[in-house]
Amino acid sequence: VQLVESGGGVVQPGTSLRLSCAASGFTFSSYAMHWVRQAPGKGLEWVALISYDGTIKFYADSVKGRFTISRDNSKNTLSLQMNSLRPEDTAVFYCARGPQSGYDLPFDYWGQGTLVTVSS
């Protein structure tokens, strides 16, 4: 199982960024997927989840209305579109695999993370 995030970078407040997570080594279309972030020196914060087929999506209140999670099962790719970015969104973003049945926990595999820095 391998999860590889990409798309992070330094952006100004109010702008947008799209993160991707390339999955391999398992049947991507059978698993729920999550985004979890970690601000510098802080703990883990769950961001968003998407069911195996993309029909169910949930978001943390802190990103609701600004972030959109999506997946392309034909390309084994998970995405996170982040709009109206704020300095408090600065964090390492991890994609994590959820369970094969349902969409909750545990997160049994994690990517290495991609750093998003929101600063003027």
Add this chain to the structure above:
Amino acid sequence: QSVLTQPPSASGTPGQRVTISCSGSNSNIGSNAVSWYQQVPGMAPKLLIYNYNHLRPSGVPDRFSGSRSGTSASLAISGLQSEDEADYYCAAWDDRLHSPIFGGGTTLTVL
């Protein structure tokens, strides 16, 4: 302020047994499975313990064990080793928030 409460730090000497607590409520630990994650500084988190029967993924030593009582859970590490020095997080689904939630994390120091 995290919904799940963990002590910010814990410590022990090599060979010792240490426990890390995670306190929640009826809407999370009281009604859903708890999972535990280890994060070595600079690395991605790693799943240690999951599910009601406190399963360990393959490769996780049996020195790590989990338990739950009511609305609290604990991670126990026996035979403490220097490589266990890391941050530890508990997590559970919350029925009220309808989302996963994490504890604030506990930094374990091996003296």
